[in-house]
Amino acid sequence: MWHSLHDLWFGFGVAFQPQNLLWSLFGVVVGNLIGVLPGMGALTAISMLLPLTYSLHPIPAILMLAGIFYGGQYGGAIGAILLNLPSHPPHAVTCLDGYPMTRQGKGGTALGITMIASFFAASFGIVVMIFASPLLVRIAFKFGPPEIAAIMLLGLLAGSTLSRGSPIKGVAMTALGLLIGCVGTDVNSGVRRFAFGITELSDKIEIVALAMGLFGVADFLININRLDHVGSKIRMSFRDMQPSRAELKQSMMPILRGTLVGTLFGAMPGTGPTITTFIAYALERKLSKTPERFGHGAIEGVAAPEASTHSKTQIDFIPTMSLGIPGDAVMALLLGALLIHGIQPGPQLITEHADLFWGLVASFWVGNVILVVLNVPLIGVWVRLLSVPFRLMFPAALFFIAIGVYTTNNSLFEIYEVIAFGVLGAVLLMLDFPIAPILLGFVLGPMIEENFRRSLVISHGDLQVFLSRPISLGFVCASALLIAAQLFFGIRAVIRKQRTAQEFLSLPPLHNVPDVE
Amino acid sequence: MRLDWIRKDHLGGALTVLIGALAAGIGRSYDFGSLNDMGAGFFPVTLGVIMMLCGTTIFAVATITPAPNSAAKARMPEWRGWACIIAGLFAFILLGHYGGLVPATVGVVVISALGDRRNNLVQSLLLAAAIVVCCIVVFHWALHVEFPLFAWDA
Numbered sequence: 054m055w056h057s058l059h060d061l062w063f064g065f066g067v068a069f070q071p072q073n074l075l076w077s078l079f080g081v082v083v084g085n086l087i088g089v090l091p092g093m094g095a096l097t098a099i100s101m102l103l104p105l106t107y108s109l110h111p112i113p114a115i116l117m118l119a120g121i122f123y124g125g126q127y128g129g130a131i132g133a134i135l136l137n138l139p140s141h142p143p144h145a146v147t148c149l150d151g152y153p154m155t156r157q158g159k160g161g162t163a164l165g166i167t168m169i170a171s172f173f174a175a176s177f178g179i180v181v182m183i184f185a186s187p188l189l190v191r192i193a194f195k196f197g198p199p200e201i202a203a204i205m206l207l208g209l210l211a212g213s214t215l216s217r218g219s220p221i222k223g224v225a226m227t228a229l230g231l232l233i234g235c236v237g238t239d240v241n242s243g244v245r246r247f248a249f250g251i252t253e254l255s256d257k258i259e260i261v262a263l264a265m266g267l268f269g270v271a272d273f274l275i276n277i278n279r280l281d282h283v284g285s286k287i288r289m290s291f292r293d294m295q296p297s298r299a300e301l302k303q304s305m306m307p308i309l310r311g312t313l314v315g316t317l318f319g320a321m322p323g324t325g326p327t328i329t330t331f332i333a334y335a336l337e338r339k340l341s342k343t344p345e346r347f348g349h350g351a352i353e354g355v356a357a358p359e360a361s362t363h364s365k366t367q368i369d370f371i372p373t374m375s376l377g378i379p380g381d382a383v384m385a386l387l388l389g390a391l392l393i394h395g396i397q398p399g400p401q402l403i404t405e406h407a408d409l410f411w412g413l414v415a416s417f418w419v420g421n422v423i424l425v426v427l428n429v430p431l432i433g434v435w436v437r438l439l440s441v442p443f444r445l446m447f448p449a450a451l452f453f454i455a456i457g458v459y460t461t462n463n464s465l466f467e468i469y470e471v472i473a474f475g476v477l478g479a480v481l482l483m484l485d486f487p488i489a490p491i492l493l494g495f496v497l498g499p500m501i502e503e504n505f506r507r508s509l510v511i512s513h514g515d516l517q518v519f520l521s522r523p524i525s526l527g528f529v530c531a532s533a534l535l536i537a538a539q540l541f542f543g544i545r546a547v548i549r550k551q552r553t554a555q556e557f558l559s560l561p562p563l564h565n566v567p568d569v570e
Numbered sequence: 571m572r573l574d575w576i577r578k579d580h581l582g583g584a585l586t587v588l589i590g591a592l593a594a595g596i597g598r599s600y601d602f603g604s605l606n607d608m609g610a611g612f613f614p615v616t617l618g619v620i621m622m623l624c625g626t627t628i629f630a631v632a633t634i635t636p637a638p639n640s641a642a643k644a645r646m647p648e649w650r651g652w653a654c655i656i657a658g659l660f661a662f663i664l665l666g667h668y669g670g671l672v673p674a675t676v677g678v679v680v681i682s683a684l685g686d687r688r689n690n691l692v693q694s695l696l697l698a699a700a701i702v703v704c705c706i707v708v709f710h711w712a713l714h715v716e717f718p719l720f721a722w723d724a
Contacts, residue, residue: 105713219628221624221627221628221631222582222624222628224620224624225586225620225621225624225625225628228590228617228620228621228624229589229621231613231617232589232593232614232617232618232621235613235614235617239600239610241608241610242600242601242609242610244600244601244609244610246597246600246610246614247593247596247614270655270659273651273655274647274648274651274652274655277648277651277652277655277685277686278648278650278651278685278686278687279648442688443686444683444686444688444689445683445689445693445697447655447682447686448658448678448679448680448682448683448694448697448698448701449679449697449701451655451658451659451678451679451682452662452675452678452679452701452705455659455662455674455678456671456675456705456709456715456717459666459715459717460709460713460715460717463716463717465662465663465666465667468659468662468663469663471659472656472659472660475655475656475659476652476656479647479652480585481582481585483578483647484578484579484581484582484585485578485579485582486582498613502613505608506608506612509605509606509608510606510607513606514604514605514606514607515605516605547631547634547635
């Protein structure tokens with residue numbers, strides 16, 4: 054424990070280095086800016102700015118990307134509450150009560166509560182991260198290839214079945230992602246897989262191209278001529294954002310409960326942030342003495358989900374960094390960024406790259422403080438940004454995508470990949486497939502293949518190796534349980550001829566939910 | 571043409587089976603190996619089979635469950651928007667290769683902007699001009715991206 058505090062002190066030293074602080078600040082500002090723009094979420098922001106980090110040292114690069122992430126997340130809440138436009142799916146739940154609050158003229162209060170909730174939850178998540186990471190590392194050192202393959206299997210299954218929509222479609226998309234990860238030269242045999250004689254494909258599919266196609270271009274293809282601009286004539290100043298004492302008291306417990314829900318789910322690899330917010334919201338409504346207020350501007354309905362998603366995302370960094378298992382698509386992208394910078398996530402990361410890990414932890418806190426300080430004077434600007442029409446925004450975004458992809462390798466070929474994945478993503482979205490698992494599968498694919506292969510080489514082809522070691526047995530059992538539960542619910546749903554997800558949590562139907570997870 | 575929900579899952583299932591079959595088919599041309607010594611084809615073939623199974627299940631479930639009355643109707647794509655966005659990106663590649671960064675920027679912005687019915691040519695050109703300025707300042711001067719502004723002779 055003292056050791057952790059000492060390391061954290063060291064981390065603050067790293068985070069406060071002028072260069073690192075500057076990039077972190079830049080990330081938060083740009084993330085917030087892009088997150089506010091309608092139709093652009095944290096994922097789009099990170100994929101667009103990932104190429105910028107190639108020339109940077111890994112530490113400022115990752116600090117900046119993390120800053121973009123939570124800046125974007127906070128920015129998204131502004132659009133969700135004021136315009137009923139969630140650009141990041143977890144905010145879909147925030148809309149349920151946030152937008153009614155805006156219509157009652159209390160949008161500022163909702164934003165203020167969001168800010169308090171996210172700051173508290175993120176701080177809590179950071180503290181958990183500080184003390185849990187070294188523990189996890191101790192366990193993680195016992196991980197050999199079979200354990201890693203087994204936990205990745207669990208993570209992929211959880212990621213594909215516990216997100217929004219049909220679990221079987223999630224599994225199919227994860228498999229597709231794993232297949233896309235196979236493209237290129239196989240490291241073990243040197244065989245070029247799915248390259249079709251194209252030289253550029255004998256390397257790998259470019260992760261930036263995949264992410265921008267799926268989460269940028271596909272989104273524009275779906276939204277063009279459909280996303281009506283909701284003009285906002287809302288004016289907002291910091292004074293509107295201060296909640297009254299009664300409102301603060303009312304939202305204190307929901308914030309606490311939301312934070313705990315997020316913490317619990319953050320520890321589980323593969324559970325997306327959306328499901329976490331759903332559960333936090335459902336829990337609040339269940340506990341409330343006046344559940345009928347929910348959906349009509351209940352402040353608890355804003356506080357709890359926002360708190361849960363922020364603590365969840367902080368804690369998500371633990372499995373991402375120490376095991377190399379991302380919780381959702383955003384984490385997968387950050388993991389990809391680490392790999393690009395030559396940093397292999399895993400139990401060794403915390404000891405080998407102590408400056409990176411503890412610097413990142415410290416910068417989370419610094420970044421969250423910047424976020425609060427920044428939003429006090431800038432809230433008026435963000436509100437005005439909300440009125441940038443989609444018709445002017447997407448051509449500009451397409452240009453940034455094109456140049457961003459170009460700069461990854463200084464070649465135009467990757468733009469073809471963007472087009473291909475954009476069209477594929479849009480078609481899949483139109484057919485109600487979740488597309489986030491594709492990215493998850495893509496990032497984990499090469500690692501899972503490598504570890505699966507190694508495990509079987511160790512055991513001379515005996516599959517029992519996964520069952521004979523206690524840790525991997527645990528993960529295999531959890532995976533089996535997950536499949537069994539999904540089958541049970543799936544078959545029961547088919548028998549009842551209902552769609553599960555919404556019934557299960559008995560929530561009011563969501564409007565304007567973005568298709569990108 | 572409107573497709574109801576059930577048709578949508580039929581299409582989705584079929585597409586999944588198709589992708590899986592293609593992957594498994596191509597994957598078979600690589601060495602499959604054995605569990606003891608996995609070849610390059612092991613993963614692609616396995617994944618292709620998994621996708622085929624998933625696709626079949628999606629198709630089957632769509633067949634045995636009756637269509638929910640109004641839920642999630644399939645929409646045809648927005649042809650004009652799709653054509654312009656895709657053409658815009660292709661224009662960036664072509665103009666970038668033969669003309670340089672500035673023509674490529676104008677190309678992608680103007681063509682894709684025209685995909686939105688509420689944009690006219692003048693607005694699109696103005697937007698393009700603004701973005702060209704931003705592009706030169708940010709990417710050419712500040713970040714030194716290796717992409718000549720004009721490259722007529724290339």
